[in-house]
Amino acid sequence: MTATEDVLTESQIDAALAELPDWRHRLGGLVTVYKAPTAAAALELIAAVGSLAEAQNHHPDLDWRFRRVFLRYSSHDAGDKVTRRDVAAATAAGAAAAGLGATAEPGLVDG
Numbered sequence: 001m002t003a004t005e006d007v008l009t010e011s012q013i014d015a016a017l018a019e020l021p022d023w024r025h026r027l028g029g030l031v032t033v034y035k036a037p038t039a040a041a042a043l044e045l046i047a048a049v050g051s052l053a054e055a056q057n058h059h060p061d062l063d064w065r066f067r068r069v070f071l072r073y074s075s076h077d078a079g080d081k082v083t084r085r086d087v088a089a090a091t092a093a094g095a096a097a098a099g100l101g102a103t104a105e106p107g108l109v110d111g
Helices: 010-018 039-056 084-099
Strands: 024-026 029-035 061-065 068-073
Touching (some): 010 024, 029 084, 039 061, 039 068, 039 084, 068 084
Antiparallel strands (some): 024 029, 061 068
């Protein structure tokens, strides 16, 4: 399957987001913000997401702001569209965040 064949439709994205309450479909990708208990924990989350990205060969756009980590997943090789890989990566990142005691603040991207 090529990357473009893996692109999700709007209804498929909506169905995936029903299982990912911490995430939103914005800016052409799946986005969220996690607030960690400390800045050091935020860096641990970044390291965990980095390890996941290497294992999945699928890397997010990421921004670190003190205790907050902003994440955006889209598939660049599929024209910056949302694919199944993005859903899997968001799921794994959410589990990593929960394991580090980070809480989701998706309202920060609802803009």
